[in-house]
């Protein structure tokens with residue numbers, strides 16, 4: 001299943017030379033930068049449904065991400081039906097409400113946060129719940145290596161999600177990553193009827209954008225060091 005294919009040297013040399021000359025020409029306005037810089041987290045969507053074929057295209061982009069040992073530990077559950085969105089949002093909202101109350105957060109603030117989150121989830125035409133599974137990953141007797149293996153599954157799943165976000169942008173959709181499932185994995189598994197071996201990591205809301213977003217990044221010097 002995990003066979004490796006090698007591309008002929010000629011083809012990859014040609015590819016490398018072409019890409020290098022693109023870069024040397026200094027243009028940063030090509031399709032790649034439009035894709036990478038143009039993707040934004042968008043949280044409000046038009047009610048128009050997202051075609052199933054398009055969702056499958058996004059998921060195909062997701063599974064072309066690199067993964068540790070090429071074991072592809074990601075698992076996805078696509079939600080497009082209103083009762084499931086509603087149940088997921090209601091139950092996650094109730095838990096969040098309880099957590100924030102226990103933290104002593106003001107009741108009005110809690111109400112507002114939960115209401116916004118509910119509108120985001122139920123207002124998104126499609127949701128992709130991303131999970132990871134350790135089935136197929138290496139198994140170690142010691143905690144140190146087992147934690148590293150777990151982390152590799154997390155990293156691989158995050159890369160798949162980034163591919164999905166970029167593909168969404170490429171094909172005219174908007175999306176946003178929500179971390180809520182990480183805090184209530186049991187609940188997400190229960191509502192979506194997922195296997196026990198799936199560990200929910202994120203909820204990606206998807207739809208056609210009903211808002212525009214601008215975001216900047218810090219200068220490289222604030223985040224990069226060279227040795």
Ligand SMILES: Cc1cc2nc3c(=O)[nH]c(=O)nc-3n(C[C@H](O)[C@H](O)[C@H](O)COP(=O)(O)O)c2cc1C
Pocket residue numbers: 039040041042043176177178179180213215
């Ligand atoms: C791991 C992760 C968790 C995130 N969780 C949330 C979230 O729970 N709710 C939300 O609105 N945005 C969430 N985001 C989106 C970030 O807020 C967003 O990516 C960041 O502000 C930069 O904006 P941009 O995506 O438009 O460039 C998350 C992003 C990542 C990578």
